[in-house]
Amino acid sequence: MSVQTLLLDFSIDPARLGDEIGQKTVFGQLETVLKEYIPNLILATELKLEGGSLKLLTGKKGSTVSVRLFDRGLVTVNIEYYKEENEEPLINLKCSKLLESSVRMSLDCERVKLFPTIKRGYKYDVYLTSSDDRLLEYDIDAVIFDEQSPFQRVQIVHSKTLGNMLVLDELQNISEADLIYTETLMQRGKESYEGKEIVILGGGDGALLYELLKEKPKYVWMLEIDEVVMTACNKYLRSICGDVLETRKGPNYEVIVEDCMLTVNKFIADGKKVDYIFGDLTDIPISESACGELWEFMITILNSSFKILKPNGKFMTHGNGATSPESLELYEQELAKLKPPVKYTKSKAFVPSFLEDWYFYHISFATTDNGDA
Amino acid sequence: MSVQTLLLDFSIDPARLGDEIGQKTVFGQLETVLKEYIPNLILATELKLEGGSLKLLTGKKGSTVSVRLFDRGLVTVNIEYYKEENEEPLINLKCSKLLESSVRMSLDCERVKLFPTIKRGYKYDVYLTSSDDRLLEYDIDAVIFDEQSPFQRVQIVHSKTLGNMLVLDELQNISEADLIYTETLMQRGKESYEGKEIVILGGGDGALLYELLKEKPKYVWMLEIDEVVMTACNKYLRSICGDVLETRKGPNYEVIVEDCMLTVNKFIADGKKVDYIFGDLTDIPISESACGELWEFMITILNSSFKILKPNGKFMTHGNGATSPESLELYEQELAKLKPPVKYTKSKAFVPSFLEDWYFYHISFATTDNGDA
Known part of the structure; x- marks a missing residue:
């Protein structure tokens, strides 16, 4: 079962909607078109509203059509009905496109927009x-x-x-189409992981660990809290994580299932330092200021990470979408506050599953002297 | 100006919507939440419908809220209002997310879905x-x-x-982000264009011509009918077409602005044959059968093209989205009917501006003997 919502709207000369008679005429023309597509359509109610009016129609099988006429020259039509899974839609793709052109012709509009039918409450x-x-x-x-x-x-x-x-x-x-994501995160071909010690904070999908192991590192600790993520990815994302979530431990890697801060704090206490740390946890939050639980968590992670990083080490992480520059800037402001000071470079890649460009950060100590302080 | 349509829906235990009292209770809870977000909200009308009921509310500034309760355990809420360009939205992004969580908590739903606000009738x-x-x-x-x-x-x-x-x-x-499109169409690095004679059917954006000229062809004829496309691309897509739409003619290329079939037919009459033909016209139509004007046009183009192709020549073209295998298959069925017979290979690339995988065809004579027949 699902509810299908068809949205259509069009612009016409505001003069045509200027008074009640005009609105009646436009609505009448529209109603005639709609009746060709929706059986048993009748006007159920109409309302006068600020800046226009609304007519509500009902049709076959409890379908409803709401028509809103805005004085300013815009008409929106929302058609909604219930559909069983194997039932044919009341208005299929072909019909909806015919409806669109009927509206265009009958009402002589400058602009008509039909949205692909929106499916609500479907099983996925x-x-x-x-x-x-x-x-x-x-x-x-x-x-x-x-x-x-x-x-x-x-x-x-x-x-x-x-x-x-x-x-x-x-x-x-x-x-499974996102190798570019992992390769940009790790800067494959630009960074050398051979013989290096690496900590992954998070990374539950296993893709980063899987790709890093191909580069012959000395040792990788992957610190992931969520067993469920790993179980799911091990079973259904094998093409991106291989068997690393199955084995969990090998000669040069181990997956530790707990809050990553426990191991990080242990490394701090032991004075243990590594070559690379990957922040593969949550993305930079999208927010107006660097406040709130998520930002605090992210800043804590950053501060602690640099305590277990060798002077020439790097902290590699994903940032956020290129269309959210405000959040990226907030992040960069936080980086500027870190002590000892850090420097960073950025990389951008179009990530297929995100359908957008994503930014990645590669952060290191501003000076190696400070780094070891 | 624009109309903002907020769609929200949620699933609850159908037992809670089983009778009129149940529907009243659920609606009452929802109404309380909605009133926190939309000023002056009042119930304007209610209707009993097959499979459920509908309540229509009106609020500040002619805003409307339609609440549809489906017996089967689904409730859809459509909020609509008019917004001037510089006016703040009645419900901004932050508020809409708060509304979503209020609904989730107050109504104790298993599933809530809030769509990003849909903007209708905006200037773009x-x-x-x-x-x-x-x-x-x-x-x-x-x-x-x-x-x-x-x-x-x-x-x-x-x-x-x-x-x-x-x-x-x-x-x-x-x-401007689609070099991959042109490079997959021309199979850069796999095909050699140096010293070759090439016809582009269409290609008005100039990108293909621009990229082909980098490969030192003997001569390229680009046959584009639409002057307006070329004027626009020359001005605003310079990064993909360079100056080829400005110059229109050089030592080894010319752009002929007319129906491409005129030049193709002239080549046929003259017995002129070329090494490559690019079908850079319309995409393969999405349809249930290979009928209609567009299909006929495409088949005519194919038949004529092979008449001006050298025995070892190739016809290169874009197909359609990988998610429309039916249309790709119809196209392949048409290819199978061509005389002399042809063979083809396919390539696929994710095209950033399409936000999907696209198929490209590289078609040649099945045997070089037939090809010259």
Whole structure:
């Protein structure tokens, strides 16, 4: 079952909607068109509103059509009806396009916009958003895994274009089409990991660990808190994580399942230092100021990480979408406050499953002297 | 000016909506939440409908809220209001997210979905669709060029992520971020164009001609019908087409502005044959069968093209989105009918401005003997 919402709107000369007679005429023309597409359509009620009017019609099978006429020359039409899973839509794609051209011709409008039918309450949600809160409809055709862990909602969905995709709390995380994400995060070809000691904070999908191990590091500690994420990825994202989430431990790596700060603090206490730290936890929060729990967490992580980094070491992390420059700038302001001081470079890559450009940060001590202080 | 449409829906235990009292209770809880976000909200009307009921509320500044309760355990809420360009939205992003969590908590729902606010009738349209008719919101922030040519509506819009983008009849065509498109179409690095004679059918954005000229061909004829497209691209897509649409003619190329079939037929009459032909016209139509004007046009183009192709020549073209396999198959069926017979290979690339994988075809004579027949 799902509810189908068809949104259509058009612009006409405001003079045509200027008075009640004008609105009646426009509505009459529209009603005639709508009746060709929706059986048993009748006017149920009408309201006069500030700046226009609203007519509500009902049709076959409890379908409703709300028509809003705005004095300023805009008309919105919202058609809504209930559809059983195997039932044919009341208005299919072909019909909706015919409806659009009928409206264009009958009403002689300058502009008509028909949205692809919005599906609501279906067994899987195909709508995700970009970092700047744009609406993106994915070609998701199955939910393969869906479990609430103690930390987040963990889903593996299947997209026709992207393959399997990890979605955490309704945010697209990584898909089988996203090698570029991991390669940009680790700066493959630009950084050398051979013989190096590396800490991954988070990284539960296993992709980063899997790719790093190909570069022959001395040792990798992966510190992930969420067992459910790893179970799901091990089963359904094998093409990006290989068997590292299955084995959990090898001659030069281990996955430690707990709050990453425990191991980091242990390293601090032991005076242990590593060559690379990957911040593969949450993204930079999108917010107006660097306040709140998430920012505090991120700043704590940064401060502690630099305490276990060798003077020439690097902290590598993903930032956020290129369309959210405000949040990136807040992050950079926080970096500027770190003591000892740090310097950084940025890289950008278009990440297929995000459908947008993403920024990555590579941070190191501003001077190696300070770094070891 | 624009109309803002906020869509929110949630699922609850159908037992809670099973009778009129239940529906009243759920609606009452929802109304209490909504009143916190929309000033002056009052119930204007209610209707009993097949499978549920509908309540219509009105609020400040002619805003309307339609609440549809479906017996099957789904509730949809559509909030709509008019907004002047410089006016603050009645419900901004932060408020809409608070509204979402208020609904989740107050109504104790299993699932709540809030869509990013849909903007309708704004001075530019940020919503485009994928080849399989999915809704995609682009970060378009300006319309730079908008003109109806004798053939199509020609727009250049600006996207924060993609730079300038050519949109023809509401279809995204090429952007400044799409070198991969042209390089996959021409199979750069796999095909050698040096010293070759090439015909481009269409290609009005100039990107293909510009890239081909870098490969030192003997001669390129570009046959484009739409002067308006070339004027727009020459001015606003310089980074992808260089100055080829400005000069229009050089020692080894010329742009002929007319129906491409005129030159193709002239070549046929003269017995002139070339090494490569690029079909850079319309995409493979998305349809249930290979019928209609567009398909006929495409088949005519194919048949004529092979008449001016050398035995070892190739016809290179873009197909369609990977999520529309039915249309790709129809195209392949048409290829199988061509006489003399042809063979083909396919390539796929993720095209940034399309936000999806796209297929490209490289077609040649099945045997060189037949090819010259």
